[in-house]
Amino acid sequence: MLAPSSPTCSCGQPHSPAEACPTLLRGLDSGGTLLYAGTPPPGPAGAVGLTPSPLSSPTPVVPSLVGQEFGRFRVVRELGRGGMGTVFLAEHTLIQKRVAIKVLHAHLAQAPELVARFLSEARTLTLVQHENVVTLYDLDSRDGRPYLVMEYLEGDSLAHFARGPMDPARVVDLMTQVCDALGAAHAHGIVHRDLKPANVFLVPGPGGRQRVKLLDFGIAKLLSRPAGEMTTEVGVLLGTPEFMAPEQCGDGLVDARSDIYAAGVLAYLLLTGQVPFYGRTAAEILVGHLQKEPVPPHEVCPAVPQALSKVLLRALAKKPEHRFASAAELRAALESALAPPPAPSPAVPQLTALLRGPATQAGAQAATQAPIELKGEWVGRTGLFFQLATPPPVLLSDVSLVLRLPGGDLPCTAQVVRHVTAEQAQAWNMSPGFGVQLRDTGTGFQATLTQLRNSTRPSAPQAAATAAVAAMPAPEDPQAESVLQGFRRRLAGDPYAVLELPRDATLEAVRTAAQRARGALELLKTRPLSEAQKAQVERAMERVSGALHTLGNVERRVEYDATLGNVEGIERCLAAGLTATMLEQCRRRFLAGNTGREGRAAVHRLSGDALASVGRLEEALAAYEQAVRADPLDLEGLKRWRFLRARVRGTTGPR
Helix, strand or coil: CCCCCCCEECCCCCCCCCCCCCCEEEEECCCCCEEEECCCCCCCCCCCECCCCCCCCCCCCCCCCCCCEECCEEEEEEEEECCCEEEEEEEECCCCCEEEEEEECCCCCCCHHHHHHHHHHHHHHHHCCCCCECCEEEEEEECCEEEEEEECCCCEEHHHHCCCCCCHHHHHHHHHHHHHHHHHHHHCCEECCCCCHHHEEEEECHHHCEEEEECCCCCCEECCCCCCCCCCCCCCCCCCHHHCCHHHHCCCCCCHHHHHHHHHHHHHHHHHCCCCCCCCCHHHHHHHHHHCCCCCHHHHCCCCCHHHHHHHHHHCCCCHHHCCCCHHHHHHHHHHHHCCCCCCCCCCCCEEEEECCCCCCCCCCCCCCCCEEEEEEECCCCEEEEECCCCCCCCCCEEEEEEEECCEEEEEEEEEEEEECHHHHHHHCCCCEEEEEECCCCHHHHHHHHHHHCCCCCCHHHHHHHHHHHHCCCCCCHHHHHHHHHHHHHHCCCHHHHCCCCCCCCHHHHHHHHHHHHHHHHHHHCCCCCHHHHHHHHHHHHHHHHHHHHHCCHHHHHHHHHHHCCHHHHHHHHHCCCCHHHHHHHHHHHHHCCCCHHHHHHHHHHHHHHHHHCCCHHHHHHHHHHHHHHCCCCHHHHHHHHHHHHHHHCCCCCC
């Protein structure tokens, strides 16, 4: 039971008993140990954290940090408070880059175990680099209080966005992104352990779509830790009761499948407007997770499809081994639950084919396996669906087929684009199997395919003639050649030339140019190209990907720009969020391969200082520029050159 007590708030502000505050301590046992923080959960909407704390008495009012500097960032305003720290909006003092700074509460900085947990979040974010996980830029300490410099997100948390039951398609869209974020964490052996609406942030995207950012890895746990690193203590409950897996409520092993359970609870809440288990106390909620079966979502909200309801019930299984094995598997099941079954035309006759590629997901015996005869049917002009009870070939892999058509056999290659499991097949009243898309798009192959589908078996001379036509090399496509000629000129240059960009291009311009180049090349693939043209397209795709790899990442680009002496590009990287710590690491690597530059830059910089002190500003600016060209990643040198350039010429360059 949770013993009532007088409200005690670590934020230093007065509160009424019913008022919510992330740091309000309401549940203290007789020994002064914190049982839960926040507002007690009156029902499904409640969310509390079972986090131990050494606090048992009121703390003094914390002075405002607005206007103070944390490294190169100046605090603009407070964004919010949590149980571990306060989050502020801050701006870089030089380039006006906006970031979010999370500062550990002053009264918690005295507890080594809480500082260790705060720093553990930083290590976790450093490991997990994914578009659906908030990005960590830097970690430092000020006045004994550690702080994190993170990506600033403009949007709203899922807790405020979700008001009542949501459309199933919208829920699946959000949950597939949550699964992607969890999958990235699990790939590094990290379990989030506190997945809930407040830790899922939504950033507005194009077309009204919401982009998910997973937050707060403060109690995340590494499945495999190096010796000496902090681990969660036995018997301590960490998480939010409504979203805790049964093994998390008791003393079971917590692993990636615990996050799968929490994802199931989150999807349940979004679809029905309520969590599967709730009560007046945290203990009642935990008993529900451990002992009770959830009401199927489609019974709570009839708008939920039964196939989707079945997916959630599997995610909410009491035993981890009965749940989905991975976030990717849950993601696929969510998408399949709303996807309509394949609808081949009943007028098209069935066909048979020999499968000469891998017959199982292992695929290791593909070369020696005997061909398997499959029954199939056409789905569109170049798509086929084959019945197969055993596990199908790996998704997106290529398989070798021999199509047995009315006019004769036709060898071909196809890509596996869809799996239909036995469970899905039963729900859709069809046979399990897999769908493929034919790879061959040449005019000769298409002519042969059409002829064999619409005729009887040809005679031997006809078959030989058809085979000769199919074997003839395709002529060069004139339209494709004009496009490839432009790419050949671009590929002779550096990554900037490959993407047709100026050297002071923004990172957004880099991504847009790469996307445009890829789109043009993908369009060429749909044309009847010669073998030489196909090879040129693949080569161009590789160079475009390489250019994006170099210029699309601030650390790789800044080191590349340093080798070019491209100071404008370096300034773009700083404007895009490259921190002083990251810049210094890049500088050390650059100087290690360019000995002597640091000394030459120091001489030029001292010369510039002397010239500036006597008012010879143009000469000082030239000296500073020589220093920057010699050591382009020296932040102090960049600042002096930029400041004097603005003073002498009235320009600061790229922002």
